[in-house]
Amino acid sequence: MATPIHPDRKALARIGASVRQRLAAEPTARRLPDDRAEIYAIDGFLTAPSCAHLIHLIDAVACPSSLVDGALWPDYRTSFSGDIDESDECVRTLEERLAAVTGIAPACGEAAQGQRYHCGQYFNEHCDWFDTAAGYWRTERRCGGQRSWTAMVYLNSVDEGGMTDFTRVALSIPPCAGTLLLWNNALPDGTPNPWTMHAARPVVRGVKYVVTKWFRTRTWQ
DSSP states (O other), rough: OOOOOOOHHHHHHHHHHHHHHHHHHHHTTTOOOOOTSOOOETTTOSSSHHHHHHHHHHHHHHHEEOTTTOOTTTTTTTOOOEEOOSSSSSHHHHHHHHHHHHOOOOGGOOEEEEEOEEEEEEEEEEOOOTTTSTTHHHHHEEEEEEEEEEEEOOOOOOOOEEEEEETTTEEEEOOOTOOEEESSSTTTTBOOOOGEEEEEEEEEEEEEEEEEEEEEOOOOO
8 A cells, every 4th residue: 555645744744833832822722632633722812893794704705615626425515605805804804813823924824714504504524634645636736735724713603503523532612703713734743634534513503604714835826
């Protein structure tokens, strides 16, 4: 069996160490209790007015969500999503703050994406890193390479359901308006971390809104 190739491994290890050190010095950041995955939360990262404004932007662009590899897997991801207006002042401020808290250059960040989950909608277990053996990797490698960290902000609390479950470490984080989740998609050596597999569980009552930003190893384009 061939050994997997991880072209951005050294860079991912370097980025991981840098962000880890930065978050350790951030008093508002708390690491969630499982050593197998680097997952952090910052409560109250966004204000209620900012969350409301971002929800409005998501409603303006939300379309049925797709999968990164274009696979036709019916009912695997039933949410709505879309890239929100990068020229909006609230979006620019959010992106600046995410770059500041992680220390990752803004140019490495993908466009901020909003996601909306109505009652019963979900996204089954998945990873945020790219499979370098997949056909889509050639394009993604040219567009900035492997994803390093994920930043996701809950924009509202949900009446029931809608948790983000890290399925292989038994962590379940309920939606709480304004809370930021950050996780490293790589292990300390820069290889993909399978313990960061996660799922957006179905909303039982209410509607769930989040905004997500993925950071690449190199400049995203």
